[in-house]
Amino acid sequence: MKKIIADMHCHTLATSHAYSTILENVKSAKDNDIKLIAITEHGPAMSDSPHKAYFFKLNVLPRVIDDVVVLKGIEANILDYEGNVDIPIEFINELEWVIASMHDCVLASGTKDDHTKAWLGVCKNKYIDVIGHSGAELFKFDYEKVIQEFKIYNKIVEINASSSTVREGSKINCREIAKLCKKYEVPVVINSDAHFAPCIGKVDSATHMLSEIDFPEKLILNNDFEKLRKEIKRIRKKDILGDCKIQD
Numbered sequence: 001m002k003k004i005i006a007d008m009h010c011h012t013l014a015t016s017h018a019y020s021t022i023l024e025n026v027k028s029a030k031d032n033d034i035k036l037i038a039i040t041e042h043g044p045a046m047s048d049s050p051h052k053a054y055f056f057k058l059n060v061l062p063r064v065i066d067d068v069v070v071l072k073g074i075e076a077n078i079l080d081y082e083g084n085v086d087i088p089i090e091f092i093n094e095l096e097w098v099i100a101s102m103h104d105c106v107l108a109s110g111t112k113d114d115h116t117k118a119w120l121g122v123c124k125n126k127y128i129d130v131i132g133h134s135g136a137e138l139f140k141f142d143y144e145k146v147i148q149e150f151k152i153y154n155k156i157v158e159i160n161a162s163s164s165t166v167r168e169g170s171k172i173n174c175r176e177i178a179k180l181c182k183k184y185e186v187p188v189v190i191n192s193d194a195h196f197a198p199c200i201g202k203v204d205s206a207t208h209m210l211s212e213i214d215f216p217e218k219l220i221l222n223n224d225f226e227k228l229r230k231e232i233k234r235i236r237k238k239d240i241l242g243d244c245k246i247q248d
Helices: 022-031 052-056 089-094 112-123 143-152 170-184 204-212 225-236
Strands: 006-010 036-042 068-077 097-101 156-160 188-191
Touching (some): 006 068, 006 097, 006 188, 022 036, 022 068, 036 097, 052 089, 112 143, 143 170, 170 204, 188 204
Parallel strands (some): 006 036, 036 068, 068 097, 156 188
16 A cells, blocks of 8 residues: 555644644654645644634745645534534634544533434535544444445545544444445545654554555545645645645
8 A cells, every 4th residue: 555645634732732843743744754744733622722813823834844745724623413613714714624523522422323413414514624533432423324425525534543542442443434435435534643743644553454455545645645636626626735846
């Protein structure tokens, strides 16, 4: 399986349970031959997330830092079983990459039907690009039903390399989700969800699992820069990365 060239989910010490700066993340990305990173701090509903002003000022970041392309993003919190998220509408123009995730410090675990309903609500939010670490046993949902909706609503599913170690039950569940993404041809991104710079691009557990199920390379967006650029353009109707060049 081809190595990823972009890590689309990472945090900095702007979220106080992460431990590195943007520049440290960029350096680690470059050292690990990662050409692009997305800075995706937790949304404001999480208690230690950045102040709202942080997201308004993301435009101070240059597009490329030390030869690494930087996308300005957020990991939004799903707030309820209707699928509402904590992205104030005034953030939208500042954000280039939006992940939506369930976190038990924001949303209490409910029933399988509750979680299914929440993801179906998220599907309809046109501002959300990526379904974040959805394999947690705590938030199990009707995978067959919902993943078909991810396809219909042009959502990308994250295969999160951290889930197998930090989210109970995720190893088995992520495998099942990946199999259904293969079945319904839902594109995925393989991410580290790094909270510490040396973890950027470290996704072996996820790529190994995808290899075991013979997951199609064509559905993995972040192993090829041009494929990733075209998919972002397709779902966002805007060529965010059109002027970017990456160095081999």
